[in-house]
Amino acid sequence: MSRNDLCLELLRPFEVTNAGCRISLPLGAQRLLAFLALQNDGAHRAAVAERLWPDCTPFRAAANLRSALCQGRRLGCVTAIESVGPRLLLSPAIQVDLHRVRASARQVMEQGQPLPTDWADLVNDLSRELLPGWAEEWLMWERDSWDQMRVYALEDLAQQFQATQQYLPALQAALAAMTVDPIRETAHRIVIEVHLAEGNVASALKRYRDYRAFLRRELNVRPSQQMTQLVRDLTPT
Template identity: 80%
Template sequence: MCRLQSGGVPRNDACLELLRPFEVTNDGCRISLSLGAQRLLAFLALQEDGAHRAAAAEQLWPDCIPSRAAANLRSALCQGRRLGSVTAIETVGPRLALSRHVRVDLHRVWESAHQVTEGVRPLPIDWTSLVSDLSRELLPGWYEDWLTVERERWGQMRVYALESLAQQFQAADQYLPALQAALAAMAVDPIRETAHRIVIEVHLAEGNVANALKRYRDYRAFLRRELNVAPSPQMTQLIRDLSPTQL
């Protein structure tokens, strides 16, 4: 359903979901769109400054000749320009842009992630919702070439945000949310060491030495199997004094 304004007043906006199976609603009602219109809306939602028509057509229909791609774009634009009572796509000359009246879940979560990484957002009481949002993939099930870079950008942002969130909770001695955020970061990027190190630090802070040692050994075995490398000296030093003969 669409978000509410502060004070609980419904917005007359359309809502576009990109962090779960694609969905667009207006006034709480789901709107059915052609695949072309879905792709155009999703593409424009990821272009901060909009896109030129020719560039959009080339990106969305790369296997078509220019005239066919342009025709596909016109058809998608015709079907996706309005979502219920809302104008969803604005046109200025040859440029297309998503209307400010379309609320995009990715934009909301991205802003929260940015605030977390900058340290300007207080620790959320409802931390489970934020961790869940940051754990979501961008347009799951879509296999579009133009999504590759956008998925990488989103992946980097959510890993950094989850790690920052875990570190902030750890510093506040709130160990459960620290663990959950770090584990979510590990699921996004299993190779990256930072989240594994946070989990070890939290286990040690709680006095769970065996859990800390097991996490280190599991990560070390994973790195050897996948990349034939070892954890960093910084990570190894965390538990060297605990069991120096068993590392």
């Protein structure tokens, strides 16, 4: 088994694969691998046990951690979890989809970088939730962090494509950002601007009115003046 064979997927239902073949793991080992994949510098054993089994006594949580380590430390002939003193770390031998997509997102948000040619795959990756279906409390902050990063990356991507008059990828990226955070105005505004640039006035007005109605229903507020200005001369608001 080579270092590049092992993959850990967090942006879909949890899965570990070796050269495309799924490796079945108990839930405790899954949770441990996922938790460590989200820690850049690993984590202390006691902290891992406390975070993953918060409702257990320290003794029981430590026992659960030992069991999960036994089940997930080695995958085939590769050490998946490394120990450095009291700290546990995910081995660099494991490729993690979240790490790859985060790196692509950071590249999108860096100034002067070329636009990705595989934009459809990137938009699809950035549209994925972190560990969907998992209800662990320790995931809440991680999900919030991922959602913030991906919505900014999608909006940046949409704006860059819009600036180069590549309207289909601009729309796809903006629409994906809207699914992540439907209240946030930026992506809605980009969609309106793209419709107007293409001469699709009716589509622009519909997007504005739909968003205005959504805000009124959910928060009893109106779109910003910046957004309203986009359609001000098209029809009375």
